Amino acid sequence: MKGYSFLMWAYNVVWIGLVAYLAFLVVRVRKVSERLDRLERKTGPRS
Amino acid sequence: MDGFLRRAAIVLLPIAMVMMLAAIWMVFAYVPDERVMGPVQRIFYFHVPAAIITFFSVFVLLAGSIGYLWTRHTAWDQLSRAATEIGLLFCTIVLITGPIWAKPAWGTWWTWEARLTTTLVLWLLLAACMMVRAYADNRDLGARLASVLGIIAALDVPIIYKAVDWWRGQHPVVFKAGEKTPLEPRMLRTFLFCMATFFVFYGLLLAIRVAIVRLEDRCQALVEASSGDRA
Amino acid sequence: MSSSGYPDAGAGFLNTAVAVARKDLRIEWRTLESLSSMVLFALIVLVVFNFAFDLATIRELGVGKLVPGVLWTTLAFAGIVGFARSFQIESRSDAMTALLLAPVDRGALFAGKTFANLAALVTLELVVVPLSAVFFDYDLLAVAGPTAIVLALHTLGIAELGTLLGAIASRVGRGEALLATLLFPVATPLFISAVKCTAAVLDGGGLASASKWLLIAVGFDLLYLFVGLATFEYVVEE
Numbered sequence: 001m002k003g004y005s006f007l008m009w010a011y012n013v014v015w016i017g018l019v020a021y022l023a024f025l026v027v028r029v030r031k032v033s034e035r036l037d038r039l040e041r042k043t044g045p046r047s
Numbered sequence: 048m049d050g051f052l053r054r055a056a057i058v059l060l061p062i063a064m065v066m067m068l069a070a071i072w073m074v075f076a077y078v079p080d081e082r083v084m085g086p087v088q089r090i091f092y093f094h095v096p097a098a099i100i101t102f103f104s105v106f107v108l109l110a111g112s113i114g115y116l117w118t119r120h121t122a123w124d125q126l127s128r129a130a131t132e133i134g135l136l137f138c139t140i141v142l143i144t145g146p147i148w149a150k151p152a153w154g155t156w157w158t159w160e161a162r163l164t165t166t167l168v169l170w171l172l173l174a175a176c177m178m179v180r181a182y183a184d185n186r187d188l189g190a191r192l193a194s195v196l197g198i199i200a201a202l203d204v205p206i207i208y209k210a211v212d213w214w215r216g217q218h219p220v221v222f223k224a225g226e227k228t229p230l231e232p233r234m235l236r237t238f239l240f241c242m243a244t245f246f247v248f249y250g251l252l253l254a255i256r257v258a259i260v261r262l263e264d265r266c267q268a269l270v271e272a273s274s275g276d277r278a
Numbered sequence: 279m280s281s282s283g284y285p286d287a288g289a290g291f292l293n294t295a296v297a298v299a300r301k302d303l304r305i306e307w308r309t310l311e312s313l314s315s316m317v318l319f320a321l322i323v324l325v326v327f328n329f330a331f332d333l334a335t336i337r338e339l340g341v342g343k344l345v346p347g348v349l350w351t352t353l354a355f356a357g358i359v360g361f362a363r364s365f366q367i368e369s370r371s372d373a374m375t376a377l378l379l380a381p382v383d384r385g386a387l388f389a390g391k392t393f394a395n396l397a398a399l400v401t402l403e404l405v406v407v408p409l410s411a412v413f414f415d416y417d418l419l420a421v422a423g424p425t426a427i428v429l430a431l432h433t434l435g436i437a438e439l440g441t442l443l444g445a446i447a448s449r450v451g452r453g454e455a456l457l458a459t460l461l462f463p464v465a466t467p468l469f470i471s472a473v474k475c476t477a478a479v480l481d482g483g484g485l486a487s488a489s490k491w492l493l494i495a496v497g498f499d500l501l502y503l504f505v506g507l508a509t510f511e512y513v514v515e516e
């Protein structure tokens with residue numbers, strides 16, 4: 001039965017790790033896109 | 048390229064989520080207990096795919112590094128940057144789930160057996176790649192240096208594995224990547240499905256990460272251009 | 279320089295490599311600054327190791343168990359001091375740019391610098407290894423031949439990696455700490471092989487018992503010689 005607690009921890013690490021990183025990336029995409037939009041409005045869009 | 052990445056990410060995201068839930072169900076409900084180790088053995092279904100993805104990412108890093116040095120197209124370097132970071136993420140997962148599995152299975156948190164040791168050294172190499180990129184003065188220099196380092200590291204991995212393996216000598220072969228006895232069909236199916244899930248997740252993360260790099264590069268270009276105009 | 283714009287035939291690979299090596303060695307010979315730092319540092323590390331494992335423990339465990347690891351760790355750390363300096367001297371008065379302006383094979387620069395570093399390391403070993411025999415009380419003369427072979431083979435690999443990674447670290451400007459961070463993981467197989475071979479030799483087994491390790495060392499040396507020759511230009515160019 002004690003095996004289960006280890007199992008739980010391992011799975012938490014895996015999924016929390018992956019999903020947290022994914023969320024982090026998604027947030028970052030949004031922030032960088034906004035920054036890009038602001039810059040483009042200032043200087044005019046580039047190809 | 049950016050449109051393609053966006054579409055890829057939008058398509059892969061729900062697929063990845065669904066597969067993830069299905070994988071969790073398979074690992075906890077569908078697959079039977081392993082005879083020797085009991086429930087703890089189920090870590091195998093995620094630990095091993097994570098390791099395989101790590102090595103796949105190193106391969107992508109190698110390709111990107113060679114590609115960049117050969118063609119000097121930033122796209123290759125953007126791929127390398129993403130592969131380094133995501134490879135490091137999966138490597139971390141391997142190094143954390145490994146000991147969590149080892150403790151109940153072998154009674155010890157860590158053992159200097161070939162696979163774990165190689166993964167640890169690989170982690171150090173990937174971290175070093177990221178560091179070199181971060182410390183470089185300008186992006187082109189960072190890209191070049193990181194590419195050379197990426198090639199050095201990627202070529203080194205198989206040698207490290209062989210050397211550590213021989214160093215360990217007659218170490219008892221522990222259940223790691225599936226024993227020579229054929230896996231029971233449900234176990235095999237679960238393992239393959241988890242493998243596929245991780246690949247989809249990797250593709251998703253890679254697409255988004257590369258997209259971020261490209262956006263940041265465009266920001267950087269605009270910043271440089273505007274400061275150049277002002278001067 | 280010929281005016282045709284084509285690289286001067288005289289500045290071929292070997293000539294360039296030799297010229298670079300001679301330059302580096304001549305600079306070092308004048309002050310012996312790098313070599314003395316390396317030797318002093320190695321001495322300090324040896325003494326520290328002596329406090330870490332006392333003589334009784336070593337005698338108990340057997341020379342082959344402890345000395346190889348101690349010796350190679352010492353050599354590696356001391357070597358890093360030397361590698362970092364190898365590129366520091368180029369940054370003075372922009373010497374590296376001058377080197378790069380010459381239409382020579384960048385791989386030759388790598389070969390020359392590697393050779394100079396190799397020479398420095400060998401000199402270091404000529405001092406440190408006999409000293410370790412004194413400190414840790416083992417008979418070096420009995421196994422001098424095989425030890426020399428093991429040292430030569432593995433030092434070459436360390437010199438190659440130290441030159442290539444040292445160039446990377448110097449471009450990034452973080453110096454020795456970064457170089458150590460880069461060198462040790464990459465050199466893992468070489469380090470393991472060095473310790474195994476040295477242990478085999480010291481335990482009286484001779485080189486034959488460590489043949490597969492020698493194979494790894496040779497393969498490693500060849501691989502990174504090739505990698506260094508091929509990629510050095512990307513590291514040093516402006």
